[in-house]
Amino acid sequence: MKRVTGIGGIFFHAKxxxxxxxxxxxxxxxxxxxxxxAAFAWADDAGKPAGGTTVWSIGASDNQHYAPGSASFMVNYRVADLAALLQVxxxxxxxxxxxxEDSEFGKFGWVIDPENNKVELWEPPAGQ
Structure with missing residues (x-):
C-alpha cells in the first residue's frame, strides 16, 4: 500500500x-x-504544472488545531487512501x-508521532 504521496501543507504557530x-x-x-x-503549485522537472499544491501557513499560537500535539508546527502529508492508512x-x-474530517477540501485524519507532534494526513478530493 502506498502511504505518503507528498506534502500537502506546512503550518506554523507564531506569537x-x-x-x-x-x-x-x-x-x-x-x-x-x-x-x-501561500500555495506552492507543483511542477515537473520541466516546470510544467503537475496537478497539486503545497500550502504554507502561519497562524496564531493560541490555535488549538495542533492539539494534542505539543509542537509549534504541523506537517500535512498527502495520502492516497486515508481510511486504509489510518487502519494500518x-x-x-x-x-x-x-x-x-470530510469536507470540500478532502478527507483528514491525524496521528501523533513518538515526539508528540501531531501529523495531519490528507486525502485530496477526487481529481486533485
Missing part, C-alpha cells in the same frame, strides 16, 4: 503571526496571501486520533 508572515515575505520572497499563507497505523500500534 506574532503578522510579523512572522512579513519576515518570510521580505526575506524569503514568499507571496503571503490575505488568508495568512492503528494495527501498527500508532496513536491515531479517533476524529476524522
Amino acid at each position: 506574532d503571526p503578522v510579523a512572522l508572515r512579513a519576515w518570510y515575505a521580505r526575506h524569503l520572497g514568499i507571496d503571503v496571501q490575505d488568508w495568512g499563507g 497505523l492503528r494495527d501498527e500500534g500508532c496513536q491515531v486520533l479517533d476524529a476524522t
Whole structure:
C-alpha cells in the first residue's frame, strides 16, 4: 500500500503571526496571501504544472488545531487512501486520533508521532 504521496501543507504557530508572515515575505520572497499563507503549485522537472499544491501557513499560537500535539508546527502529508492508512497505523500500534474530517477540501485524519507532534494526513478530493 502506498502511504505518503507528498506534502500537502506546512503550518506554523507564531506569537506574532503578522510579523512572522512579513519576515518570510521580505526575506524569503514568499507571496503571503490575505488568508495568512501561500500555495506552492507543483511542477515537473520541466516546470510544467503537475496537478497539486503545497500550502504554507502561519497562524496564531493560541490555535488549538495542533492539539494534542505539543509542537509549534504541523506537517500535512498527502495520502492516497486515508481510511486504509489510518487502519494500518492503528494495527501498527500508532496513536491515531479517533476524529476524522470530510469536507470540500478532502478527507483528514491525524496521528501523533513518538515526539508528540501531531501529523495531519490528507486525502485530496477526487481529481486533485
